[in-house]
Each structure stands twice: as C-alpha cells, then as structure tokens.
Amino acid sequence: MVRKIIRKTTKRSTFTDDTLKRALDEISRGVTTQYAAHKKYNIPQMTLSYHRMELRGVNSSSMGRGTAIPYDEEAKLAECLITMEKWGWGLPRKDIFNTVEKFVIKNNFKTPFKNGRPGEDWYLGFSKRHNLSIKKPQSVEFARKKCLDPFIINDYFDILKKQLDALNLHDKPRQIWNLVETNFCLDPCKTKIVEKRGAASSRTTAGTGRENTTVLMAVSADGFKAPPLIVFKAKNMWDGWVAPPSEEFPGTTYATTAKGWMEANIFLRYFEKHLLDIFGPERPILLLYMMVTHHMLIKE
Incomplete structure (x- = not known):
C-alpha cells in the first residue's frame, strides 16, 4: 500500500481556513447566501454544504479530509x-x-x-x-524510578528549605555542598564498537555487569569544585591508573575496594582528610549526599 500520497489537484488551495470560517459565519448569520459566498470567496458549494451539515471534521495541513x-x-x-x-x-x-x-x-x-x-x-x-x-x-532501577515521584520530590525540597531556614544559609552558597556519587561500568559488552556493515557482529567476553569504577565529586552552590575521589576495583593501587599531573584534576584522591564500590571507611577517610579542609572554617555546612537510590542531608 502506498503510504506517501502526492496531491495531484490544487482546488483546496483556492481558499484558506480563515476564509472558510468567514464564509460559514456570514451564511449562518444570513448576511449572504451559500451561492453568493461561493462566488465571493471561491469556495466550492459542496464544501460549504458539507461544513454546514457538519459532515467534515477538522481540516488537516495536507488539505485532505478530517x-x-x-x-x-x-x-x-x-x-x-x-x-x-x-x-x-x-x-x-x-x-x-x-x-x-x-x-x-x-x-x-x-x-x-x-x-x-x-x-x-x-x-x-x-x-x-x-x-x-x-x-x-x-532501563532504570525500580528504586531510582520511584524517587521520581513528584510527591517524593516535593517532600525533598520541603525538607531542604527547612534546613536552609534553620541554618540561615540562603545567602551563603559556599557553605552549601552537593556530593554526587556515580559509577562507570567496565563490562566490554556494554560498549558499542565499529564494525563492517553487513557482517556478523564479533563476540566479546562479557563480565558480570557489576564491575565498576566509582567517582565521588563535591560541588558548592556557588560552583566551586572539590577534588574528586576515584575508587577502583582492586586490592592495590597501580601507578598506571593515576593520571599525569598535567592532566588530572588537582588534588584527586584514589582508593581501591574489592568490588569498586564506595565503602564507609573510604568515604569517612576522604571526608575527614580532604573535604573538611576544602569546606573552610565557615560553619555551619550543609552537605547533600546524592547516591544512586536515595538522598541524605548532612549538617555539621
């Protein structure tokens, strides 16, 4: 079946929707007759009749039927x-x-x-x-999708406003910090590759899908970025994993865990030895820690 129709006539192009509405309005008010409107606006009489009897629906941009x-x-x-x-x-x-x-x-x-x-x-x-x-x-985890519920989001901002009011931080953006944790999957089957068109796709060794490198980054409300924490899956840290000084973010911290996930002791060490110094002497500090499944408000 032909799905792209090419119009061969131009009879509908002799009038516009505004012209049709004006003609129908004049006929309905008795200002003119249908024949006179046909002559005046160059609209076929059958078109006027069909619209007066409501046998035509909404006109389309292609000038076709409703x-x-x-x-x-x-x-x-x-x-x-x-x-x-x-x-x-x-x-x-x-x-x-x-x-x-x-x-x-x-x-x-x-x-x-x-x-x-x-x-x-x-x-x-x-x-x-x-x-x-x-x-x-x-695809997205159920817990993460559930957090998109507007009632949950509204409650979150209500709590955030109460904290800002209680700590008097509305005009102190350097004392409001957002800490975000994310990860990068190392499974090769998750990455698209370039291949010859028409040839069968090559096979690659797939992992469990749970091998990740975790990155933790803190940014203040005025845009100041703290050095990130990068967590690799390993027992020991290798020098080759560290970016050259000329390319890495100054002050970047590295750590390793058994699965490449964030662990409590790693976060606590990073918080005490790095973040507290970056926050500066001003107090109080409001820290919003955004993880994969939930948000936490931390105040000091």
Missing part, C-alpha cells in the same frame, strides 16, 4: 500516551491499536477501520499529527 476519529479525542489520546511514557508506563504500538479499537466500538464512531481496529496508515498519520515516535525505553 481524521477518522475526532481530532479532540485524538489529542486526548496523544496526551495520555505522553503522560504514561513520562511516568514509566509507555504503551507499545499493539496496545495503542487495542485501546483505539475498544474506544471506537464503545462510542459507536463511524470510521473506515475494519471491525473498529485501526491500521498502520492510521497510526502513521496519528503519530505525525501529534509528534510521536517509537523509541526503546532506557
């Missing part, structure tokens, strides 16, 4: 799909077809759909009209 489903209902469906995707419940194309089929049958809409079920052409037009596309969702 949508099979009322445009307002389509817009509501598109908005619902966008909202569901935003909260992690995006629907695949098959489920959209099922939903539209039930909606059409329940509301007794007269559509060109076979047994009320839309086809591929309807979906292509629907996605184009409402700027939708098919994407592969990114």
Whole structure:
C-alpha cells in the first residue's frame, strides 16, 4: 500500500481556513447566501454544504479530509500516551491499536477501520499529527524510578528549605555542598564498537555487569569544585591508573575496594582528610549526599 500520497489537484488551495470560517459565519448569520459566498470567496458549494451539515471534521495541513476519529479525542489520546511514557508506563504500538479499537466500538464512531481496529496508515498519520515516535525505553532501577515521584520530590525540597531556614544559609552558597556519587561500568559488552556493515557482529567476553569504577565529586552552590575521589576495583593501587599531573584534576584522591564500590571507611577517610579542609572554617555546612537510590542531608 502506498503510504506517501502526492496531491495531484490544487482546488483546496483556492481558499484558506480563515476564509472558510468567514464564509460559514456570514451564511449562518444570513448576511449572504451559500451561492453568493461561493462566488465571493471561491469556495466550492459542496464544501460549504458539507461544513454546514457538519459532515467534515477538522481540516488537516495536507488539505485532505478530517481524521477518522475526532481530532479532540485524538489529542486526548496523544496526551495520555505522553503522560504514561513520562511516568514509566509507555504503551507499545499493539496496545495503542487495542485501546483505539475498544474506544471506537464503545462510542459507536463511524470510521473506515475494519471491525473498529485501526491500521498502520492510521497510526502513521496519528503519530505525525501529534509528534510521536517509537523509541526503546532506557532501563532504570525500580528504586531510582520511584524517587521520581513528584510527591517524593516535593517532600525533598520541603525538607531542604527547612534546613536552609534553620541554618540561615540562603545567602551563603559556599557553605552549601552537593556530593554526587556515580559509577562507570567496565563490562566490554556494554560498549558499542565499529564494525563492517553487513557482517556478523564479533563476540566479546562479557563480565558480570557489576564491575565498576566509582567517582565521588563535591560541588558548592556557588560552583566551586572539590577534588574528586576515584575508587577502583582492586586490592592495590597501580601507578598506571593515576593520571599525569598535567592532566588530572588537582588534588584527586584514589582508593581501591574489592568490588569498586564506595565503602564507609573510604568515604569517612576522604571526608575527614580532604573535604573538611576544602569546606573552610565557615560553619555551619550543609552537605547533600546524592547516591544512586536515595538522598541524605548532612549538617555539621
């Protein structure tokens, strides 16, 4: 089936939507007759008749017929799909077809759909009209996704404001610090590689997916960056892992753990021997420690 139609006529280009609305308004108010409006605005009489009898829906930018489903209902469906995707419940194309089929049958809409079920052409037009596309969702841990709940986020900022009020730190950005922990996966199968087009993909030895290098970085509210802490998976630190002095961030601290994850004793040593000196003598200090699954407020 042809999915890209090339228009061969230009009869719709003789008038605009504003002109059509003006002509229909004059006819409805009795200012002019349908024939006179046809002559005045160069609009076909059948077009005027169809619109007066409400046999035409919303005009499209392609100058074609109205949508099979009322445009307002389509817009509501598109908005619902966008909202569901935003909260992690995006629907695949098959489920959209099922939903539209039930909606059409329940509301007794007269559509060109076979047994009320839309086809591929309807979906292509629907996605184009409402700027939708098919994407592969990114995987995220349940605990992390749960923290995106607006009620949790609002509670977090409420607590943060109470702390700023209690410590009187609204105008002291150097005494507000954000400490963020992240990691880099070392599994080779997680990295895309360049290969010959059309040839079978080569195989690579995959790890457990749990081998990581952890990086801890602190930044103050006024933009001052503290030297980071880098934690490798190893028993001992090797000189080759350390960046040259001319390339590394000044004062970078290195450590090793059995799995490359942050451990309490490593963090405590970094906090006492490095961060406290960087914070300076001003007190109090508000430290926001953002980890993978939760946030902590630390005040000194």
